[in-house]
Amino acid sequence: MIDEYPGLGGWTPDHLGVPGVVRQVVTAPDPVLSRPGVEVDPCDPEVVQLAADLVATMRVSPGCVGLAAPQVGVGAQVFSVDVTGHPKAVTVHGTFVLCNARVVEATRLRPGREGCMSVPDLTGDVKRASRLVVEGALPGTGEPVRLVTDGFEARALQHEIDHCAGLLFLDRVAGAHAIYQRKVYL
Structure with missing residues (x-):
């Protein structure tokens, strides 16, 4: 099993071996966003292409630090994350994609503001674990990964795992008082 920081055993999106295609991001209330995704075979060529597409779509989306398959209309448990260069990120594993991920350990809940490409007009305060172990x-390889992270990267992982489970950050806020209109910068 590949373990931990700094780099998922040297795996990078280039290991997928296929070029990614930028896909359209779906927005709420699209039903795919509220249904749990199915587990996938990580070696299936369609899953490998989806992984490459998630990375490509994430890279052309300003401010995006993660993207899950349901956000591009696919009900599958696959997501990409990259918090590189984000001012709130401390632990950074670079760009990676995980299939069938699950949280195996979570500690220290902390509130934080979240936004989402699938809910473009709102942000909200969500309590998330600040230290996380994900498997x-x-x-492409199907190789198992055990990823240990914290802070902003842990928040991003939980956000994407929620997408794969059919949940939006709006499902995690404490109430209407914790939802805000997104600021628009011109």
Whole structure:
């Protein structure tokens, strides 16, 4: 099993071996966002292509630090994350994609503001674990991964795992008082 920081055993999106295609991001209330995704075979060529597409779509989306398959209309447990360069990130594993990920350990709940490409007009305060252990599989190889992270990267992982479970950050806020209109910068 590949373990931990700094780099998922040297795996990078280039290991997928296929070029990614930028996909359209779906927005709420699209039903795919509220249904749990199915587990996938990480070695299936369609899953490998989906992984490459998630990375490509994430990279052309300003401010995006993660993207899950349901956000591009696919009900599957696959997501990409990259918090590199984000001012709130401390632990950074670079760009990676996980399949069938699950949280195996979570500690120290902390509130934080979240936004989402699938809910473009709102942000909200969500309590998330600030230290996290996640297990999943790498697309293309199926190799199991145990990822230990914290802070902003842990928040991003939980946000994407929620997408794969059919949940939006709005499902995690404490109430209407914790939802805000997104600021628009011109």
